[in-house]
Amino acid sequence: MEPIVVVGAGLSGVTCARAVAAAGLPVTVLERSRKPGGRMASRLVEGRRVDLGASYLTVADDRFAAVVDRWRDAGLARPWTDTFDARDEDGAWQPKPGPLRWGAPQGLRSLVEHEAAGLKVRTATVTRVDRVDGGLRVDDVSAPAVVLAMPDPQARRLLGPGLADVAEQLDDPFEPILALTAVWDERTWDLDGAFVNGSDVLGWVADDGRRRGDGAPVLVAHSTPDLARGHLEDPAAAGPALVAELRAVLDLDEPRHTEVNRWTFAKPTGSRERTFLLDDGLGVCGDAWSATAKVESAFLSGRELGEALVARFA
Numbered sequence: 001m002e003p004i005v006v007v008g009a010g011l012s013g014v015t016c017a018r019a020v021a022a023a024g025l026p027v028t029v030l031e032r033s034r035k036p037g038g039r040m041a042s043r044l045v046e047g048r049r050v051d052l053g054a055s056y057l058t059v060a061d062d063r064f065a066a067v068v069d070r071w072r073d074a075g076l077a078r079p080w081t082d083t084f085d086a087r088d089e090d091g092a093w094q095p096k097p098g099p100l101r102w103g104a105p106q107g108l109r110s111l112v113e114h115e116a117a118g119l120k121v122r123t124a125t126v127t128r129v130d131r132v133d134g135g136l137r138v139d140d141v142s143a144p145a146v147v148l149a150m151p152d153p154q155a156r157r158l159l160g161p162g163l164a165d166v167a168e169q170l171d172d173p174f175e176p177i178l179a180l181t182a183v184w185d186e187r188t189w190d191l192d193g194a195f196v197n198g199s200d201v202l203g204w205v206a207d208d209g210r211r212r213g214d215g216a217p218v219l220v221a222h223s224t225p226d227l228a229r230g231h232l233e234d235p236a237a238a239g240p241a242l243v244a245e246l247r248a249v250l251d252l253d254e255p256r257h258t259e260v261n262r263w264t265f266a267k268p269t270g271s272r273e274r275t276f277l278l279d280d281g282l283g284v285c286g287d288a289w290s291a292t293a294k295v296e297s298a299f300l301s302g303r304e305l306g307e308a309l310v311a312r313f314a
């Protein structure tokens with residue numbers, strides 16, 4: 001049998017591929033970036049890894065809990081906090097208890113890389129998927145099944161005219177976010193994470209040192225989608241406004257170093273009851289295939305599509 005092809009090495013794609021490989025079926029993962037991880041992205045800033053995409057994991061489903069336990073036992077995941085702060089209408093901060101959030105000492109990308117170990121992953125590839133003469137083709141190679149494991153707008157772009165009927169179903173709009181990383185010489189704040197309610201500029205701030213567990217004086221602040229929409233062409237131009245708002249809401253000095261990263265397709269705005277699509281060999285999975293988009297949903301979507309492929313091809 002020719003390999004099943006999974007396009008996208010975020011957590012959903014890698015999880016799907018693992019389920020397929022575990023059943024003894026051949027599978028190849030194609031990723032356009034240089035590394036797996038997708039929106040669980042960790043980037044070196046001044047020589048230290050910073051989580052720029054997903055901020056943390058939460059766990060509700062037993063299947064995901066088993067995987068997070070495995071990550072914890074391998075030293076890759078750590079319980080972080082169950083309490084963030086939230087700004088009220090008067091600008092005062094109140095503790096906001098919630099579920100336990102997990103961080104990753106080596107960055108969230110390390111979790112996806114761990115899951116990808118042992119899989120055949122080709123990075124830095126650009127692909128085109130189409131149905132030709134009734135069969136699926138990835139670039140010029142035929143495949144028994146193809147999985148698109150990425151945000152709807154990215155998946156739509158890959159599909160040729162023979163798959164227009166599938167493209168029509170990928171209609172979930174995604175909203176953008178800018179991520180500001182700010183580094184100080186020392187910590188002058190006391191928080192794990194903060195919901196900046198009522199701001200036109202900032203939505204959320206995470207203490208990267210506390211979630212990673214090394215105590216580094218680094219904050220990652222996420223913009224509102226509206227601010228991001230106005231700066232997609234030139235994210236760095238939003239830097240001064242993001243820094244000014246961060247300093248104002250948390251009463252901070254000027255950071256020593258800042259940088260801004262763009263997520264054009266950060267989060268789906270819709271919700272779906274189905275956890276994946278499988279249409280005549282063409283599968284789609286990812287966090288949009290859930291009621292609430294998050295790391296756990298991406299995992300479950302990938303796992304369930306992988307199991308459906310195994311049921312069909314094994």
Ligand SMILES: Cc1cc2nc3c(=O)[nH]c(=O)nc-3n(C[C@H](O)[C@H](O)[C@H](O)COP(=O)(O)OP(=O)(O)OC[C@H]3O[C@@H](n4cnc5c(N)ncnc54)[C@H](O)[C@@H]3O)c2cc1C
Nearest residue numbers: 008010011012032038039054055056266286287294295298
């Ligand atoms: C700013 C931000 C904050 C977030 N905060 C949280 C949080 O705190 N908690 C939480 O649980 N979740 C959070 N999330 C959501 C979480 O990151 C996602 O739900 C999850 O990582 C999605 O995984 P995925 O596999 O579905 O998609 P992705 O991680 O987006 O993976 C898709 C992959 O496909 C690749 N790809 C795209 N096009 C192509 C192509 N043409 N060819 C090959 N490869 C391609 C991409 O490079 C990428 O690697 C956040 C996301 C963002 C962006």
